[in-house]
Amino acid sequence: MLNIDNLHANAGDTEILKGLNLSIGTGEVHAIMGPNGSGKSTLAHVLAGRDGYEVTGGTVTFLGTELLDMLPEERAWHGIFLGFQYPIEIPGVNNTYLLKAALNARQKFRGEPEIDAAQFLRVIKDKARLMQMEQSFLNRSVNEGFSGGEKKRNEIFQMAVLEPRLAILDETDSGLDIDALKIVAAGINALRSEDRSFLIVTHYQRLLDYIEPDFVHVLAGGRIIKSGDKSLALELEAKGYDWVLDETATPG
Amino acid sequence: MKKIIQDRDTRSAAALTTIEAAFEKLQAEPAAGTPAWLQPAREMAFANLRDAGFPRVKDEDWKYTNLTGFAERSAAYLENQPLAVKDKTATVLLGDLPILENQIRIVFVNGLYRPDLSIAVQPDFDLELTPYSTADSSTGKNILHQQPIDHNVMIALNTAFLADGLAVRVADNKKVGKPIHVIFIADGQPCAAQPRLSINVGRNAHALVVQHHISMGESLTNAVTTINCAEQSQLLFVRLQNESEQSMHVANQVVRVAADSLFNSISIDFGSQLARNDLVVDLCGERAQANLYGLFMTNGQRHVDNHLRVDHHAAHTTSQEIYRGILNDKARGVFNGKIIVHTGADGTDAQMSNRNLLLSEQAEIDTKPELEIYTDDIKCAHGATTGQLDMNSMFYLRARGIPEASARMMLVSAFAQEIIDHIRSASPALADYLSTQMSKQLPDIT
Structure with a gap:
């Protein structure tokens, strides 16, 4: 589904990603872990098309198309979803309105008619229930006045409505208490399917107690330096990151 | 540069000479239907106008807004007055307007009352809506009493050429919650419209008045509104300027707010090539309150100037000013908000904020909050921000x-909508109309 080949990217004058390779198959859940400043969030943002990063080398193909040539909205239409580490508050833009406009923009891109209003309403009510969100949240401005946990739940709610092919979740677990974490994880698990893939970026192993990944990668110094199955996450939790860094350090 | 400035002042002076000739002609042969009781006030006003002349470039209050074009268009149009009214245009323009909740609609075309286009009000002795042209001499003198004639030169110009107007009087204890919709149409004929509206809200009375300007073509409007809010009264005053993009529009509102009363104002500018709006509020009684909201959207090479002045004359008075501007292309905006806290106005609370969105590199806003404080025990705050859309x-x-x-449209719309929402509870129909008008502009503005 997603193939990242030798990706190099700068933020300003600093090279953050230094030849990153990653391949995600359809239906797979990949977790990317790594110390602070290793480039995890940069990877998520570069894949979603945020301004402020310059790709200096490498390619990324998504479902057979070159991803890096696309605008952020085009990536969304092709099925990319980014769950933000810090969801933005947008006063005056209604949550439901945003989702309807987003779905209709995608319909238009696909050459399909606008979504049926009644059906849309049913869908968002169902998904809100899944995320244990009050109906009143649907009619509020995007994230305005939401607590940290509510914002993260809203991200997963949006994902549930938009039904992406690849969900990139950037530190979705950060700032969540254990109850909110369970709700968020249950929401993500409910969306796992054989045609949807996940790239879960996280600093801690905690989230992975609830969402079982197929693959775990360690990102450090702008490259994936170690990959394994879920047991790697447990090992990282027990030993920290230093042993991986030592093990893979290039001599000299 | 100096040469240009001198030229401008010379041109304004020449325009005034033409206007003087037009005034003398009109005094010799008053237009049919002009009330005789207006004559003394008009003469006095013209004398003031002639003595003061049009604002000069060096006048601080007119630093960013050049009135030369307005003076010249006034002169050219006044030379030819009066003119017949183009009915068709007025009807077409009216067709696009909403009928607000209580269906009161009073229509003026080129400054003159048009009963045929207005929606009749049932006789109601607690709510008087009196067109000047229908007022007898004693009513007329009553209407003019308490109105400033020479508060500034633009008001003097309005009074000097005043032919008609509307007096709104809400009796003591009367609560008129639904909008009184006053529509001033300038139909694009070469006519210098001088709309006039006077509002008196009685003791413990409530009212909602909408002053709505629309126009076609190269219209010219110089509007004056005087407002008196008696003790314990509440007024929501909405001023909506949605004239053509070739229009020139100057408006003045002079407001007195007595003790324990509340004046809310929402001022919206969507149209005009040149728009200048002066809102002057005198909080003259204890615990008087004013909340002044404003929104302007402009693009192309258009120019919108909002000047506010709030005088806190009495103790425990409160004012809040929240203005937002959205500018694109080479448009120019001006915000000048002056708060004066006079001696004795202890316990004053005054808050002012002006936020602007500049959507192009060539758009420009000059924003200037001014505080003059002559007492100690007060709370004042002001802030102005100007920026682009938030990239995050x-x-x-x-x-x-x-x-x-x-x-982009979503974010700009949300920014504007916060001002429009202040109208929603009082008049959903007007709020919906404003949202629609705003949305129509978005593709051009963003």
């Missing part, structure tokens, strides 16, 4: 699949 919000929306152009 833009990325968030686009990452969800909203195309860039739509994302």
Whole structure:
């Protein structure tokens, strides 16, 4: 589904990603872990098309198309979803309105008619229930006045409505208490399917107690330096990151 | 530069000479239907106008707004007055307007009352709506009493050429919650319209008045509104200027707010090539309150200037000013908000904020909050911000699949909507209309 080949990217004058390779198959859940400043969030943002990063080398193909040539909205239409580490508050833009406009923009891109209003309403009510969100949240401005946990739940709610092919979740677990974490994880698990893939970026192993990944990668110094199955996450939790860094350090 | 400035002042002076000739002609042969009781006030006003002359470039209050074109258009149009009214244009323009909740609609075309276009009000002795042209001499003198004739030169110009107007009087204890919709149409004929509205809200009375300006072509409007809010009264005053993009529009509102009364104002400018609006509020009784909201959207090479002045004359008075501007292309905006806290106005609370969105590099806003404080025990705050659309919000929306152009419109709309929402509870129909008008502008503005 997603193939990242030798990706190099700068933020300003600093090279953050230094030849990153990653391949995600359809239906797979990949977790990317790594110390602070290793480039995890940069990877998520570069894949979603945020301004402020310059790709200096490498390619990324998504479902057979070159991803890096696309605008952020085009990536969304092709099925990319980014769950933000810090969801933005947008006063005056209604949550439901945003989702309807987003779905209709995608319909238009696909050459399909606008979504049926009644059906849309049913869908968002169902998904809100899944995320244990009050109906009143649907009619509020995007994230305005939401607590940290509510914002993260809203991200997963949006994902549930938009039904992406690849969900990139950037530190979705950060700032969540254990109850909110369970709700968020249950929401993500409910969306796992054989045609949807996940790239879960996280600093801690905690989230992975609830969402079982197929693959775990360690990102450090702008490259994936170690990959394994879920047991790697447990090992990282027990030993920290230093042993991986030592093990893979290039001599000299 | 100096040469240009001198030229401008010379041109304004020449325009005034033409206007003087037009005034003398009109005094010799008053237009049919002009009330005789207006004559003394008009003469006095013209004398003031002639003595003061049009604002000069060096006048601080007119630093960023050049009135030369307005003076010249006034002169050219006044030379030819009066003119017949183009009915068709007025009807077409009216067709696009909403009928507000209580269906009161009073229409003026080129400054003159048009009963045929207005929606009749049932006789109601607690709510008097009196067109000047229908007022007898004693009513007329009553109407003019308490109105400033020479508060400034633009008001003097309005009074000097005044032919008609509307007096709104809400009796003591009367609560008129639904909007009184007063529509001033300038139909694009070469006519210098001088709309006039006077509002008196009685003791413990409530009212909602909408002053709505629309126009076609190269119209010219110089509007004056005088407002008196008696003790314990409440007035929501909405001024909506949605004239053509070739129009020139100057408006003055002079407001007195007595003890324990509340004046809310929402001032919206969507149209005009040149718009200048002066809102002057005198909080003259204890615990008087004013909340002044404003929104302007402009693009191309258009110019919108909002001047506010709030005088806190009495103790425990409160004022809040929240103005927002949205500018694109080479448009120019001016915000000048002056708060004066006079001796004795202890316990004053005054808050002012002006936020502007500049959507192009060539758009420009000059924003200037001014505080003059002559007492100690007060709370004052002001702030002004000017910036572009928030890039984080833009990325968030686009990452969800909203195309860039739509994302811009969503954010600009949200920014504007916060001002419009202050009208919603009082008049959903007007709020909906304003939202629609705002949305229509968005593709051009963003």
